[in-house]
Amino acid sequence: MSLLTGFLAPMACALALSSAIEAWGGAARAPFGRRPGDIVLRLGAYALLTLFWFSFSWRPWLAASSTVTTVAALVLISRAKRAVIGEPLVFSDFALLPQVPRHPQLYYIPPVTSPRVAGPALVAVAGVGLWYWLEPSLLPASLWLSLAAILALPLALLALAAAAARGPLARALAQRFPRPDLDSDIARIGLPATLMAYALRRRAEPARAAMPAGAAAPGDPVVIVIQLESFIDPERLGGPPLPALELIRSRAAEYGRLRVPAHGAYTMRSEHAVLTGSEPSDLGFGVYDPYLANGGEEPESLPRRAAANGYETLFVHPFHRDFFQRARVMQRFGFRRLVMGEDFADAQRVGPYVSDVALGRRILAEVRARRGPLFLFSVTMENHGPWKPGRLPGVDDPLAQYLHHVANTGRMVEELVAGLADERATLCVFGDHAPALPTCRPGFGETSTDYALFRFGGPASEPRRIDRTADALGRHLRATLHTDPTPPSASSPAQA
The missing domain is CATH 3.40.720.10 (Alkaline Phosphatase, subunit A)
Structure with missing residues (x-):
């Protein structure tokens, strides 16, 4: 089985199931976007997620299931966040994750040592390990070709992210997303695509340089x-x-x-x-x-x-x-x-x-x-x-x-x-x-x-x-x- 044909069926399943989750999962308040350009962006984000997970294992069905699980988790977390805070998940939330284990008392999330967290985590790790053993890899038989493929895919994804921060791709993103509009964008293109697009738009924005403050006599002491x-x-x-x-x-x-x-x-x-x-x-x-x-x-x-x-x-x-x-x-x-x-x-x-x-x-x-x-x-x-x-x-x-x-x-x-x-x-x-x-x-x-x-x-x-x-x-x-x-x-x- 060739790499391309072995990957197409799992990818198609991942895209279809992820779309269904977002269409009926209530990730956004507005209707599901159906314009061709919006659908391309939505499916493109699912495809990038699948390629991301695929780069870790080179097992297409494992990557597809990881994508579906990721989309489902994002939708559930976003719905829970909206219920408490009134706002869906945003890209900047991921930057706050490191402080959760450092200051767990500030969150309603149980600690990692809790059976409610540790139990499902261990089951998930065991399941991934078993799947990894059962599903054959699509890596080439040659050692050198395998090493080249293992390096090439993540580098290609990184290069795509870098290209989106400047040049034609950055200008296209700026035209498509001129300003933040979370609910509308999540409805049009889906939560994963919105998270990716907003993160890239933030990276491309110019820094706000500090201006020297003009001196004046102090007011109240x-x-x-x-x-x-x-x-x-x-x-x-x-x-x-x-x-x-x-x-x-x-x-x-x-x-x-x-x-x-x-x-x-x-x-x-x-x-x-x-x-x-x-x-x-x-x-x-x-x-x-x-x-x-x-x-x-x-x-x-x-x-x-x-x-x-x-x-x-x-x-x-x-x-x-x-x-x-x-x-x-x-x-x-x-x-x-x-x-x-x-x-x-x-x-x-x-x-x-x-x-x-x-x-x-x-x-x-x-x-x-x-x-x-x-x-x-x-x-x-x-x-x-x-x-x-x-x-x-x-x-x-x-x-x-x-x-x-x-x-x-x-x-x-x-x-x-x-x-x-x-x-x-x-x-x-x-x-x-x-x-x-x-x-x-x-x-x-x-x-x-x-x-x-x-x-x-x-x-x-x-x-x-x-x-x-x-x-x-x-x-x-x-x-x-x-x-x-x-x-x-x-x-x-x-x-x-």
Whole structure:
């Protein structure tokens, strides 16, 4: 049997079954694309998957079954993700996989040692081994031809990927996918093809070079911005009133709903939006993970602007440096000093993470120890999901756990407001995203959280409710780093 004829039947089965899985598996909300060009792209992605698996074994039926299994797994994972977060699987999700084994407590996925994971994995490995033994290889009989074939196929796939990053193929991809449109593209060409196309488009996009920040006299001597993990008004979830929210409504210069780029996850999107003021439409295919796209090398950032104006720039986060590559990213953003997990080794914990109250007290200590103007950006950790049984003693209900933690977040805000009362300072607190709770599913509040902006040491003003987007809040905060600021018009923010 020739290589070509031995491969055609398995390939045809892989393409047909993969198409059926996506057509009836609910991977996308829109109808299955039937235009010839879309079908070619869809089937081409399945074919590339089959060739990828074939390069490991040179057994066509094993490669075909691996392709079908891969497509089925992608569709199931995408559906599960959409149910929790409201968004299908995206190419940048694969870059986050290495942090799952490093920080398994942050996910609902069981550890690899769990029988639910280890058992099926061992069965799958045994099945592949048996199949590998039963199905004959299509490699040529000659040793040298076999070695040449083994090397040629993966090199050809790599060459194709490289060609798609530049030249005619890159221009064709840019024409076909001018901007991200996940639901539409998944429906037109399928999930595997969309994952591949978006990854290639991201690689081909030019880097966003950092621009030197112009110097100006500093504004408020202390500017503190705190990203509150999974923070929203608990009354929106049926919880009790939070005293800190009443404090916000009566004392904050501005407060309101904050429309953020995602529901239930993707902290880095909100973080990036506030720190850079970049609108999602400015990020191209890097919109799904701005840190993966540019790693902190941005045309504009609050810490870079603050440093140019003479501020000490400090990032405070009571968790591991490697999570989201935050240490590296924050240094590139312009933070000259980092206070991270190792600096909180002896801090109080509530559940698995450093308490928000302990974090707030460290922030106040940094304010009192400053030698000049200070710009401080902090990310809380106490209320990070998942909210699973065993997290808090005697409290297993996810919503009850969340409400316990959010009360501590409120106490931190109250202590900060009291501690900054005698300073000339700005304090901004905002929620990064709504919690991924069973009672808070996608579509809740149109991905809006809550934010507040306090001004201390200046003329008192009546609190104003102004609903904003996260990037608009970031642009608004720039004015606090300059003297004689000219703030944006109150009528311009997008309503959440």
